Amino acid sequence: MKYLKRSLLFGFIVAFTAIEHSDARDVNSAFMAVTGKTRPPIGHVKFCRANPQECRSQVSQDRAMALTQERWDELIQINHMVNQSVQPVTDIELYSVPEVWAFPDQYGDCEDYVLLKRHHLIQAGWPAGSLLITVVRDIDGGGHAVLTVRTDRGDFVLDNQEALIKHWTETPYNYLKRQSSKHAGKWVSVADRSDDHLLAETASTD
Numbered sequence: 665m666k667y668l669k670r671s672l673l674f675g676f677i678v679a680f681t682a683i684e685h686s687d688a689r690d691v692n693s694a695f696m697a698v699t700g701k702t703r704p705p706i707g708h709v710k711f712c713r714a715n716p717q718e719c720r721s722q723v724s725q726d727r728a729m730a731l732t733q734e735r736w737d738e739l740i741q742i743n744h745m746v747n748q749s750v751q752p753v754t755d756i757e758l759y760s761v762p763e764v765w766a767f768p769d770q771y772g773d774c775e776d777y778v779l780l781k782r783h784h785l786i787q788a789g790w791p792a793g794s795l796l797i798t799v800v801r802d803i804d805g806g807g808h809a810v811l812t813v814r815t816d817r818g819d820f821v822l823d824n825q826e827a828l829i830k831h832w833t834e835t836p837y838n839y840l841k842r843q844s845s846k847h848a849g850k851w852v853s854v855a856d857r858s859d860d861h862l863l864a865e866t867a868s869t870d
Contacts, residue, residue: 694818696832697855702841704851705799707775711765712849719849726793726846731815735790739813739829742784743822746777752824775809777824782811793845798854800837810835812842 704712712719729735753771755764767783768776775797782795794814798821802808811822812832819832832839839854 696819696839698852699855700853702851702853707763707765708797721847722792723846727791728814728816729790729794731817738788742781743829746781747824750777750780774824778809778811781822792848796843796845798842799840801840803836814845
């Protein structure tokens, strides 16, 4: 754990250096740019019906978190804890249906990791509007879900497929869409580094 924490802290410092030299006018800068409303993933729609308290308006919480060393440590600890405690399985294997979003007990797929990390961070005092479920396309072209964490130092990504917490521009993904920071039940398109965000309407997660 100490080695992991040192490694993540090193990545954090490197990310900060990159952010300080980024061009705020560029979509590849510290913060993701969003381009307007889009349809939420069907799995999230069903999740909201089953858990309406998780998908309410949060206008009063539409703010990025001030990223102190203490808050960075929380990200490290919760990301590591969830990644280690949940075993990856597909929804077909677990539920015999292709798409279910749920808080995982022992098993789950990518969006289930995200839901649990978001839950623990909200319990730790993070505003819901800074913790956004995000759909991406991975390097193999498949759908995947990660947690985007909005901070005053930029947008960072918590991922069940990667131990290190990375700045969003340092990940290999094409970003398609994410939750609205103003309303947890609504979604917006992401202006990514490529044109792949145009596929957002049909993307599904694994």
